[in-house]
Amino acid sequence: MADEMEGLELVSFQIIASVGTARSCYIAAIDAAAEGNFDEADAQIKEGKEAFIQGHDDHAGLLTKMANGEMPPMDLLLTHAEDQLMSAEAFGILADRFVTLYKKVYSK
Amino acid sequence: MKNITLFCAGGMSTGLLVKKMRDEAARLGKEYNINAYGLAESDSYGPQADVILLGPQVRYALPKIKESYPNKPVETIDMRTYGMMDGKTVLATAMKLMGE
Numbered sequence: 001m002a003d004e005m006e007g008l009e010l011v012s013f014q015i016i017a018s019v020g021t022a023r024s025c026y027i028a029a030i031d032a033a034a035e036g037n038f039d040e041a042d043a044q045i046k047e048g049k050e051a052f053i054q055g056h057d058d059h060a061g062l063l064t065k066m067a068n069g070e071m072p073p074m075d076l077l078l079t080h081a082e083d084q085l086m087s088a089e090a091f092g093i094l095a096d097r098f099v100t101l102y103k104k105v106y107s108k
Numbered sequence: 109m110k111n112i113t114l115f116c117a118g119g120m121s122t123g124l125l126v127k128k129m130r131d132e133a134a135r136l137g138k139e140y141n142i143n144a145y146g147l148a149e150s151d152s153y154g155p156q157a158d159v160i161l162l163g164p165q166v167r168y169a170l171p172k173i174k175e176s177y178p179n180k181p182v183e184t185i186d187m188r189t190y191g192m193m194d195g196k197t198v199l200a201t202a203m204k205l206m207g208e
Binding site (some may be wrong): 009010013014016017018020023024025027028031035055077080082084089 | 115116117120121124137164165166167168181187190191193198
């Protein structure tokens with residue numbers, strides 16, 4: 001049980017690190033687009049999506065565990081990881097829209 | 109005692125990393141004040157810091173924090189090191205940045 005808890009803590013941390021990186025990339029993309037630096041904005045969106053997919057895959061792994069009845073009890077750290085995941089997902093959608101919008105503004 | 113200050117989104121998950129860093133500092137026989145806070149608290153805790161480390165969630169704030177504290181070492185913790193809760197590597201980075 002102790003090993004299992006440590007495993008869950010580690011996966012939670014990896015999700016937080018991945019989707020946290022994604023969220024940061026998305027914010028950096030919006031900042032870059034606001035300055036008219038679209039190469040940088042596109043690169044940040046790309047890096048963000050790659051990091052997000054990593055976190056999403058780790059989370060999917062936990063769902064598989066749950067389906068197999070191998071999931072340790074839910075704790076606050078995993079709740080936090082899922083909260084970060086949802087926040088990153090929303091930022092990704094918005095960053096895409098913002099970069100598109102800034103491209104239109106700068107092309108006028 | 110020198111202050112090693114970490115900022116992330118809310119200061120919560122980084123609290124666990126801080127615990128690992130404190131354990132490593134104790135193992136090395138070093139005494140540091142190691143604390144994690146949310147980025148929103150950076151104005152309160154940044155001025156006393158001897159070194160500032162940013163979690164991957166707030167990496168985007170690096171230019172702004174560097175601008176606020178031009179004379180302090182400021183660095184980001186990479187995604188892999190953070191994800192592995194590698195307190196040993198993060199402490200080593202902090203010590204190197206402080207020239208220790």
